[in-house]
Amino acid sequence: MPVKRMPARHDSSLPEGPRTVQEMLDWPTRVIAAMRDIGQFETWLSNLRGGLIVGTHFSGLLTAELALEQLVHATADVLERNGQTSESEQLHGRLMSAWTCDKLPESQDFAMSWPKSRYWHDAGGCCFGDIFDSSSDEMIEKFNFVDRAKEEGRGRHAVQDTQTYMFRHVREIVEESACFRHRKCCKSHEYTPPEDFHDPVTIEVAGTPCVGWSILGKREGVLHDSHLAFLAWAAKTRLASPMIIVHECTAAFPVSLLEYWFDDMYVLHDIGSPRPNRRFTWLIRKDCRFTGSAEEFNEMFAARTTMLADAFFCAPSDVLQEGLNVIAQSRGFAPQEVSRVKDWSIFYPPGTRERMDGHLRMWMKKRSPDIMKYIKNYPIIADLDQNPGYGPTASLQCPTLVSHGTLHNFFRKRCMVGEEHLLSMGFPIFDEDCFLKSVVGNVMSERMMKQMAGNAMYLPLIGIQLLYLISHLDKTNGDNGCKLRRMGRLASTLSFSSGGGHGLARSLFDYLDDS
Incomplete structure (x- = not known):
């Protein structure tokens, strides 16, 4: 966590960042204190009591899950120190993993080895492998078409055609995928809350492949093979429609790709590159009221690091x-x-x-x-x-x-x-x-x-973002949520003619040109 002198108006507990490794690892205590200082701790606590359901793709080391567990543990410690033992115990089982998804066997083994914890509702969510398993046969054929077209020099047209097809046929995503944990096919894109969760916050965290965009990678953009994995993730996530999406990729990744897929259903907040070569973007579903901002977040937490x-x-x-x-x-x-x-x-x-x-x-x-x-x-x-x-x-x-x-x-x-x-x-x-x-x-x-x-996300940074987002999420914004989700899913089945009034009619490369 970096170092920065904060404006006096924040009066926050984070006037400077860690000077030692141990201070860096103590980030949950420090940022929870910061949320208390700006009056958002009760919102965090309220949303936490209702339940948090998180799904991750390209899950790797389960950074988001580990960050949430550390945050809840630190929150329970705060309540215990204040003599609120019963309130602390109410946090038991308030986290739930919807799924992890990663093709690396080591990541799958890591997810399967996740130990039981009093803060998680169960022993672990579904553990999926290859993200393409949820793609329909027609989508797989489109992916193969892209591979053939690139060999023939027609890659850009093939990528655009595939993206358009997937956007219009999101509902054709396979409903179930092979789950390593449960040894059967499980639903791969539905957040199913347990009975004791009340209007839970649903979250998707994904660090999509960066090798195609990175200056230290291939620098091929949408023409790199890994972009097909992004398309599969975007289609699946659009169908799942969580309340919060946290997307991470290299700094060269164009945010306009996220706009193409989500701007009819989500409000996008680009927080830029708080760490070298890393770019984070938040998407908040439009039926949820978000009281924070990327500007405030950066003002509070973005700074230069001083630890060698x-x-x-x-x-x-x-x-x-x-x-x-x-x-x-x-x-x-x-x-x-x-x-x-x-x-x-x-x-x-x-x-x-x-x-x-x-x-x-x-x-x-x-x-x-x-x-x-x-x-x-x-x-x-x-x-x-x-x-x-x-x-x-x-x-x-x-x-x-x-x-x-x-x-x-x-x-x-x-x-x-x-x-x-x-x-x-x-x-x-x-x-x-x-x-x-x-x-x-x-x-x-x-x-x-x-x-x-x-390949991992910096754990304190993803944890700070999740805490900030959940602490500023107001779910009491009328009853438009179900209506908006139905509209979003219906829209994915329509064919948009060129010249339509909405950005969805535009092509992928129109968006890239704008960026």
């Missing part, structure tokens, strides 16, 4: 031992005693060591030839998998995490291990009271930890 990346190099010796063994054995060396190895780079591949020298030369060129003084006083970090002439150069801050990476600390003479990658994304991986430490080690390799961390 070196703070994340804090893994215990047993974790470092495992990480060193992976590096050494990957190149045919025998297992090494971590206490005796002073410089891990001797086990790096030649190309990695060459890039390490390149990062050092770039640092000297930009700052000072007395490079050792900087290394001694300021531990600089570089991603040695990135060419210094192309990607981010050495810095005191953490480079943007990608789905791989050798983040080398020139002062400590070693790279981040997988668990430290997760820690830098806000996961309390070394907390003995958290289940993450045992579960992650059982289902993920070192390489997969780095991949999952690179």
Whole structure:
């Protein structure tokens, strides 16, 4: 969580961000205090008591679910400290997972290993795999048509045709998908509340594939294969019509794509890129009254970070031992005693060591030839998998995490291990009271930890957004909700002629051109 001096009118509990890793991990207590300071804690508590149902796609490490659990736990602690024991107990079972969806076996294993908690209504929601499983046969044929058309140089037309078809035939999405948890086909796009939930808040959180848009990725946009997964997600989410959608992708992702799919049913709030190379967008269903704003959120929470990346190099010796063994054995060396190895780079591949020298030369060129003084006083970090002439150069801050990476600390003479990658994304991986430490080690390799961390959303940031959104959501806005949802679903079955009065008649590339 970044650091910023706040305007006096907020009088918030967050005048500055964390100075240590432990302060970063204590984000739930700090942001709940901030909601109390601006008078929104009771709204959060009221909506929480009614029940929160969350569904996630491209679920990865279940960042949203973990953030919500931490928030509810911190809320219960606040009530306990105030002597409101019965109110605290009322929060038990107020969270419900509708579904998780991720094609990675490691993510599925992680979801299936999620332990029981007093704050979740059940042991876990449906666990789906490939997002295309819910697509109709006709939609699958359209996806295959795109693949063939791209080979023939007609990709843009094929993508536009497929998007138009899917938008108009949303109701044809398959009602059920194979669920790993329940070992049967379950409903894949309906939020079904339990009887003790009263007008629950329904939430969808998705970090759609970024490789097609990222400057460190393929930069092919809608023509990249991963865009088809976005189309499948957008169609499924439009049909589910949750109250709140939180969408995350790379900063280059055009928000106009979300407008194309949702602007008749949702009010869009683009909060921009609060972290490097990450873009978040909120969509609030129009029958819900949202009393916050992206501007207020950014004013309260967006700021520059001051904590050095070196703070994340804090893994215990047993974790470092495992990480060193992976590096050494990957190149045919025998297992090494971590206490005796002073410089891990001797086990790096030649190309990695060459890039390490390149990062050092770039640092000297930009700052000072007395490079050792900087290394001694300021531990600089570089991603040695990135060419210094192309990607981010050495810095005191953490480079943007990608789905791989050798983040080398020139002062400590070693790279981040997988668990430290997760820690830098806000996961309390070394907390003995958290289940993450045992579960992650059982289902993920070192390489997969780095991949999952690179694809993950920053946990404190997604948690802060969810708290802010739920704390500013007023569901008492008349009885237009059912009517509006029916209109939205009916609209998806209509054929819009060109020149119609609504933006839905426009093509995908009209929207992209506007952005």
